Amino acid sequence: ARPAAGAATPAQANPWAPARTLGRILAMIVFAAAVLGYIAFANFLINQAIVLTILACGLFLIDVVVQDGAEALLHPDSPVGVWLVGMVGLRRSMLAQTIVVIQGLARVAILVVAATAVLEPWGVQSQDMFRTLRAAYFGYAVGGVTLSLSSLIAAAVVFGIALFVTRVIQNWLRSRLLPQTRLDPGVGNSISTIFGYVGALVAVLLAGAQIGLDAQKFALVAGGLSVGIGFGLQTIANNFVSGLILLWERGIRVGDWVVVGAEQGFVRRINARSTEIETLDRATLIVPNSMLVTGAVKNWVLNDRVGRIIVMINVAYESDVEAVRDLMLAAAKAQELVLAIPAPTVQFSEFGDWALKFTLVCFVDDIETAERTKSDINFDILRRMREADIRIPYPQFGQIRPGAK
Template sequence: MLALLSGYLTLAYFLAVKLLWVSVVASTAYLLIACFGDICETLLSPKQPGGMALGSALGLSARHQAQASTVLAGIGRTLLLLTALLLAFLPSGSSPGDLLASFTQMDVTSKSLGNLNIVPSDILMALICLVVGLLGVRVLKEWFGERLLPETNMDAGMQASLVTLIGYIGFVLVVAVVMSTLKISLTNLTWVVSALSVGIGFGLQAIVQNFISGLILLTERPVKVGDWVSLAGVEGDIRRINVRATEIQMGDRSTVIVPNSQFITQNVRNVTMGNALGVVGITLTLPLETDVLQIRELLLQAFTEHEAILDTPAPSVTFKDLTNTGLIISASGYVNSPRSVGGARSDLLFTVLGRLRELGVALSAPQSMVLINEGAGKETPEENP
């Protein structure tokens, strides 16, 4: 509009044509991308009739079929998006092949910047590669984390580790491409490496140690996202493993930032590693005259009736000890997760205490002996340890 009002009719015509062309390309690309995604969903998804028939004919499992649908849809959308970008910036009267050829014939004979073999066109291309590369890595991480990996049988911790590693690898590749575009060799970075070495020796040693420890945590996976860990007085769920530190969410919903090196150099208690089951235990001290068989049936019934207690392994009741203070009986059962232990134990204590009162059975009270001081004529009760 400004070009038209200023009298630049040719420029106004050019801008109007380019804007119309970009709008047509963008609209067509959006429709084609949506259509291609719907086609993949209809023909390959195991949730659709067409996908079910194709899977039965080819003998594919539902999980592999869903993965194939996600991968093909991602590849197709990427190709359509790249084609749309080439067409949108296509010069007038040129074909997509001419545009690609023009990129390979860019003028690189400009003057260098000082002693470095870097020309202005290389800087422009490096900036474009950096922006496009970082955006591509971000999109790739979101695609893996939200589309592809949820279709696999990997646990949430493994998925988070893979997405993080993909981000690291992608960032390294982007930096390598940018350096290659700028024609920077490793020999030109000798002074940078030397400066980093001095910095590591003086103040960056802890940062590098935490970074290496983070890579070990992501590859060896002694702890992973979602684990319930206890470390140096900090206990909670791991929410995220970053480059330098790990985020642990406490029971009060607060977050503690723990350096990664502590997971490598200190003893870590991982409650959910290996066995995801939790154990609910109750110990009762009863009077000596109590019918232990009746108490055994009461505890087994209470554990069996609770919805959180698993049938396998079955609950058990153990006669732990017989002392002068009473009978010590212990009962235990398993729940699906260690996080469910506290709630299940509280419910069972309410139930067991109520049923003991109905039967008229009291818990054993601590015994005491009375010392009589004949001279003063007073009785002093003293608790018997």
């Protein structure tokens, strides 16, 4: 019969069961060797069992310290984790991945030490193993490039440190220095993003120098990559270069209100490949950078953030047009967000078939407040028209004008 679902297996109930079974097997072997007269072999097994038990306990304690220490030190809620998330800009998921990598590397090192200690008494000398590891560690030089474990580790460490310093400075620019200047948020984002790209490039160059890749060799690598770009990476390269153009020309900046095709919204982030636009219904529109560079984009706030408000109303032919103009101007001037310069104006737009048409034009300092201000003006105009007994006619089809034959 199978165990019930959720029930613990014997190995799960007692994690020491495999070690206990191995001990029993070793005791049986030692006893059999002693009975058969192989006293030296039995003594050898006992001594190795004692040494390996002590070594296993020590390595187990080291493993526990490393596993729990890495978890406690780099946890996103720990002081170090909070600092890395806040100051460096690392994501919580990246911290979790770093913890797993550190724990995995520590266990690999512990397993190497354990394997060396176990195999040495059986004729596999640690010097031979370390000699093999040393050859792999220091590696071989091929064409001026050193391919070895040590050079790769050094390159990875240098790249990580350079990228870490770049992210620290980039986060400092974005959160501390640039907000204290008179630069708008779009310019600040362009500066910090371009600095991040430059820092990543410097990190790659420094890491390449650790394995012997100089500028000439990087040029050869770039030439090889150009072939790959020509075959299958044209779109990615085009979008990346377009992203650099957007950051440099600043025709579209973070925080701008743009219209792309049938969608419009605010630019939230310009990435290496695409730009994130938050639409007015709070959705995120992912637009390739090349589309923003080569296509038609309407930017409401490129030169300034001043927005225009247009309110059109229809009144009956018998209405007092002077009173209509005055109440529309009064409704616009009553709003605190409407600019005094340029002053609101009312235009007598048209003699319609069934109504007189007027247009109110005014401006606000920030286009993001235009729709709300327009709504307040509409409420106020309707209230004033009802108080002044000015009628808004309904469309009349089949009659050109009142009194017309």
